[in-house]
Amino acid sequence: MGRASKGRATAITAPVIILVRPQLGENIGMAARAMLNCGLSTLRLVSPRDGWPNDRAQRAASGADVVLEGAEVFDTVQAAVADLERVVATTARNRELSQRILTPRRAALEMRGWLGQGERVGILFGPERTGLENDDMVHADTALSIPLNPQFSSLNIAQAVLLVAYEWATAGDTTPVSRMAEHATRPATKEELQNLFDHLERALDQSGFLRNKDMRPSMVLNLKALLQRAEMxxxxxxxxxxxxxxLSKNKHEE
Known part of the structure; x- marks a missing residue:
């Protein structure tokens, strides 16, 4: 099996996803879909069991054609990572090797730092049944372990790619953690909120709700604070x- 005939001198600005001996075309396609969802598009395959290209991968990719069309195929992990300065290997098991083991979130931050320094980065994912072997892991300088239920931590390769790719995407995302829906009008200004409170206070005075002079100040403050917290x-x-x-009109008509 030979690698795709394309140059590799172009700088890489995002991690390369490397699937090692993937067994099912469907999983390759779903991994490609997950990659593109998270803004990743460079895919390398090491000895895919069912050969390449693969019709089942195409169908499962659901339109992520740019990833599959650009995929490169290699005979060995060594060849697949030869041009990279940093390689992160995903693992769910303790190994005999001494390596730093990061969570996906921490790995995403470090990978962004490496790429920012001009280093080329790849992430290794192992076969569906066995995961990466020690002979694969020795090509990595860092290990990545996804913290899951220790009694049931099994993921297929596409799920693992999605989790790691998502952490990569969110590590560089600037979307506000909270915002109004697109169709919502602008937030009310403080002047508009004050006018609303003045209207409410007048109506409550007219209704007799604020008739207790001792309690009135605290009730007014609580109601004003409530309107401010409402983010109207x-x-x-x-x-x-x-x-x-x-309500005021109906009250007057009674």
Missing amino acids: TEQEARTFHGVIKF
């Missing part, structure tokens, strides 16, 4: 104005 949108503030107006 401009549309919600206007709606609330309408609710207060409607």
